[in-house]
Amino acid sequence: TSTSFERHQLRSWYFNSSLESRPPPPPAPSSSPRPSSGVIAGAAAGATMFLVLLFAAAAALLVRRRRRQNIMEMEEDYTDSEDEGEPMTEIEMGTGPRRFPYHELVGATKNFTAEEKLGQGGFGAVYRGYLREPAGLAVAIKRLESSMQGKKEYKSEIKVISRLRHRNLVRLIGWCHGRDQELMLVYELMPNRSLDIHLHGKGTFLTWPMRMKILLELGSALLYLHEEWEQCVLHRDIKPSNVMLDESFGAKLGDFGLARLVDHAAGMQTMTAVSGTPGYLDPECVCTGRASAESDMYSFGVVLLEVACGRRPMSIIAADQDQHKNGGVFRLVEWAWELYGRGAILEAADERLNGSYNTVEVERVMVVGLWCAHPNPAARPSIRTAMATLQPKVNQACCELPVLPSKMPMPMYAPLSPPLTSGNVAGVSSSSSSTVQSLALTDVVGMSSMSTSTTSSKTSSSLLKHHHT
Template sequence: MQLWIDYDEAEKLVNVTLAPAGMSKPNRPLLSTPINLSQIILGHMYVGFTSATGYPLVSDHYILGWSFNRSGQAQSFDVSSLPRLPPRRKRKEKPGLMTITSLIAAAVVLVTIIGAAYIIRRKKYEEIREDWEMEYGPHRFSYKNLYKATKGFKDEQLLGAGGFGKVYRGVISSSNLQIAVKKVSHDSKQGMKEFVAEIISLGRLRHRNLVQLLGYCRRRGELFLVYDYMPNGSLDKFLYSNGRPSLNWLTRFRILRGVASGLLYLHEEWEQVVLHRDIKASNVLLDAEYNGRLGDFGLARLCDHGTDPHTTHVVGTVGYLAPELTRTGKATTCTDVFAFGAFMLEMACGRRPIELQGQPENVILVDWVFECWRKGAILDASDPRLEGNYVVEEMIMVLKLGLLCSHANPAARPSMRQVMQVLDGDANLPDVPYDTASTFSNYNASDFLLSLSSSFGQRSAPSMSSTDSILKRGR
C-alpha cells in the first residue's frame, strides 16, 4: 500500500490518501480534517511510525520506504526499486501445558515481588499533596529528589539544628544546584494552605542580601523549606565558635549594611510588607565572599501596605523580642527594627543579647552598652577580639544606633530607611555629650535614648502585624 499525508498551511488542512502499490495518487483523499499544526509542530522534532490492525490477530508491518518534503510535493517512489518484503516467519509449535503453567506461576511470583517492592518504594517517598497545591507545582520539590539530594538526610549532610528543626546540605543531581533543606515538624493542617501561599510569595523576593527561598515539600508530619546554599554557613558560628576565625570590623560592618538593606527591601520596597520576626545572627548566612544574607523565612508574615492584620501568639527568639511584642503579641516593622538593634549590638560587642552567665548587671547586652555610654566609655563595649582594629567613628555609630533601635518605645525607633541613611553616611546621629557625669544625672536609659531619637522626629508606631505562624511550636 501507498500512503500520502499532505498539509495545506494556508487552509490549515490535513489530507490522508491511500492506494495500492504501483497506482498513482488518487484525487480524493481518504481522510480530510482541519487542524492548525503551527500550534503542535516544534522547532526540533522526531518523525516515526506506528501501526496496528485493530483486531486480535498476529501480523507484521513493514515500512519499505518513505519520502518527506517540508514545502511542496514529496518525491514519488519507483516501486520496483523498493526492497522486497521479508520472508514469512515459521509458525512455532505451542508449548506444552506444563510449560505454560510453570511460566504463568513464575510470572505471578515475579509480578508479586515487583509490586511489593514498588509499594515499599512508593511509601518511602510518599508525600502529602492536596488539590489546592496544583497551582504551586513549579515551587514544589518532590520528596524523592530532596531525599537523594541530601543522601537520605544523613548526619554528614547536617548544617545545623535547633528548636526549629534541622538544616541539611544537598545537591540536586539533575541541575547540580546546591541547596539547603530545612526540615520542620508540623502536626496540624490548620492554616497550612495560607502558610504555603505565603511561602510561595516569599519565593518571589529578589534581593542580594536575602537568602533565596526556592520552594517547599510536605510529607506526613514534616514540612521542608528549600533555600539557596550559603557556603560559609551562619554568622553566629564566626561570632561565638572558638574553632573559626573572628571576623574583622570591615567584614562585620559590610554585613550590617547588607542585612539592613535587605530588611529595608522587606519593609518598604517590595509589593507587600514582609515582617521577618526572627532577625538574629544565626539567621544571617554568609555567601562565598562573606556577604551577609538574611534567611530563615519560616516565621515571616506578609501584609499589604497600610493594612492591619493581627497576630495572637509571640514568636521569635528571646533577647530579640521587643517589649511591646511580649505584651500585645502584635508584630510590626518596629519589632523587626528592635531585633535588628539587638543584632547590631551583638555584632559590635561579640556578645549575645542575653548572657546566661556573668554578673547580674552585665546579663542584658543593651543595658550594659548603655551603661558604658553613660559613663563616657562606650568603646569599652566593643568586641575585645577586634583588639581595637576598627574605625572608631563607625564603632561608636553602630553602638549608638543599636541602642536607638532597641528603644523601649516603638515610636522612638528609627525606620529601616533611616537606619540605612545613617549607615551609608547620609544622615548623622545627634552629637549627645557624654563626657561628664552631670550630663546624665537626671537621665535614665529611656530618657537618654529618647533625646537621641528626636533627631529623626517622633513617628507613630505602625499598627501592622501578622497572623499567627503554624510553626510557633517549633521555636
C-alpha cells in the same frame, strides 16, 4: 470469355480435426474466498489490544483524576487561611521555586545521613544536598517537623519568600510535601553558614570591615522588605543565626517561617501567639501581641549591638559576677546603654578586635543599635533612616547621630492582649535555652506592668534628649 463470369454457391460446410480438444476452464466462483486462520488470529489480537489500551487509558485517567483530587485536598490542608486562602499550586505556575519529588531529596542528602546535617533549628533540621538537575547544584534542605507550628512556618516560608527577589535574601529553590511525607524546603547553599557561628562558634574571625559589610547588607535586605516591595514584609525573627553568609561573607537574610505580609498603610498586625526569639523579641510583641516594622527594628538594633560588642543579647551570669542585680541575667541593651550614659560606649566594643577598628564606625553602629532598640517603639527610626545614619554622605545633616537619654527609658505602651500564659508563648523559638526564655518573658512582663502603672508620658522627641547625670 472476357465478358463472362461464373457464380458458385456453398450449400454446406464440414470440418473434421485429428487434434485433441482442451477442456473448458472451470466457472468463476460466485462468492468470496474463505479467510485463512492467520487473518482470523490477527484480527482477534488487534481487538484484544484495543480493549486493553482502552481499559488502560480509562484506568490512567481515573488515577490521574484521583491524584489531582488528593493534591487539591492536600493543598487545602496547607492553605493559610490568614493569607486569603491562596493555594500553593499557584506558585507552581510561575518561574520561581519548583516542587521536588520526595525521592529526589532523599537521594540528594544520601538519605539524610548525619554527615550531611548542617544544623538544627527550632522546628527542624537542615541538611546539605546535591541536586541532579541542575547537575550537582549544592543546596540546603530544611526538614520541618509535621507539627502545627511546623506547617505554619512551611506555608509562610513558601508564600512569602517565593515572591521576593533581592540580592541579600536567601533564595528559595523549591519545596516538597505530601500527605504522609515530611515538609521540606530547598534553599541555595550558603558555604559560610550563619553569622552566629562566626560570632560565637568555631567559625572564621570576623574583622571589623567584614562585620560592617554584613550589617549594611542586612540593613539593605530589611529596607527592601519594609519599604521597597509592594507590601511590607514583617520578618519577625531577625537574629544572627538567620543571617547566612556566602563564599565571600556576603550577608543574606533567611528563614521567613514567621514572616507576615501587611499593607504599607496598616503598618501593624495583631498576632494570635507570641513568636520570636528571646533577646531579639521586642517586648511590645510579648505584652501587646502586636507585630510591626518597629518590632523588626528592635531586633535589627540588637543585632547591631551584638556584632559590634561580640556578646549575645542575653546570657546567664554567675551570682558573684552579677553587677546589675537583675537576677543573674546579662542584658546587652541595658549594659550598652549604661556605658553610653557614662560616655564610654567604645568600652562595649568586642575585645577580640583588639582595637583594630574604625572608632567612628563602631560608635555609630552601637548608637544606632541603641536607637533601634529603644523601649518606646515610637522613638525608633525607620530602616531607611537607620541605614542613612549608618553610612552618612557629605552634607546630610539628617543623618547625624541621635542624642539618646543617658538612662534607658521605660517602655511606654499599654498591653492590648490577654495576660501572658503558657499557651500563647508556644511560638517562641526554641533556639535559646528554656531558662533564658523564662527569664526573658518574666522580664518583659515586669516591664509591661511597670509601664502601665506609670501615668506620665513623654513624646518621641523628648525621649531623644540627652540628660547627663
